Amino acid sequence: MRMSEVVLKPMHPEGWRFVGIFAVITLLLFWLWEPLGWLGTILTIWCYYFFRDPVRHVPQGDGLVISPADGIISLLQPAAPPPELGMDPTPRMRISIFMSVFDVHVNRSPVTGTLVKMAYTPGKFLNASLDKASVDNERNALLLRTDTGQDIACVQIAGLVARRILPFVKDGAPLQAGERFGLIRFGSRLDIYLPEGVEPLVAVGQKMVAGETVLARLTGEQVPRAVRSD
Incomplete structure (x- = not known):
């Protein structure tokens, strides 16, 4: 199994708009104060993983x-x-x-x-x-x-x-x-x-x-x- 398959899981389409919202907020946080931007990055990654939809056997x-x-x-x-x-x-x-x-x-x-x-x-x-x-x-x-x-x-x-x-x-x-x-x-x-x-x-x-x-x-x-x- 490739490392990309371990880290990058398929995401359900329902999650795209939430990840987009988190990403926009993260950009604003970077503009306000860089440490807040990194916090926003972590939350955006979490949002992506929340909506993951992996293949099941x-x-x-x-x-x-x-x-x-x-x-x-x-x-x-x-x-x-x-x-x-x-x-x-x-x-x-x-x-x-x-x-x-x-x-x-x-x-x-x-x-x-x-x-x-x-x-x-x-x-x-x-x-x-x-x-x-x-x-x-x-x-x-x-x-x-x-x-x-x-x-x-x-x-x-x-x-x-x-x-x-x-x-x-x-x-x-x-x-x-x-x-x-x-x-x-x-x-x-x-x-x-x-x-x-x-x-x-x-x-x-x-x-x-x-x-x-x-x-x-x-x-x-x-x-x-x-x-x-x-």
Whole structure:
């Protein structure tokens, strides 16, 4: 692998205008006082890395649930899915992934299936690592149905500094596991509600990689070695 591929990551188009704004401000800071300009340069580089959208190698196989977000598992407990999705309110295993401002914020589909319903709910901007953020914070909930008829809820949750949840898909859209479906700007969280009876293969504190880390298996099959770059 070339050094340029390690340092220079692809950036999502959503980030170009923010990097441009940071760059203009940096030029003004250099004009005012050079040390401030160097601080602006660091922040501009950070902005570029925040919107990075690297290629991921998606595990292939029936029944795999792949992490939809980069970050750390912050909560792992039973909970009722968001009421706006109209799902059975019986608690099911919820996996919460906290994304810091240093993580990739492009979200990817955890399974191959169809987006049955998407529902946006306005709310507060509490610390996304708190349990009550699932209920109180601004969120965008997606109901995904696999080809075998199993339902999985995936919820984008705004955090302290997040102020925009951007979906890339619409109701009825077919999705491949690992396919990009949205982005949250500047720090946030993503919850996944597994089908009843499905247990997670991850633990609290574990680092997730969107489109690559296997969260659970909907079947008893072993995790295959085949991958798809996306």
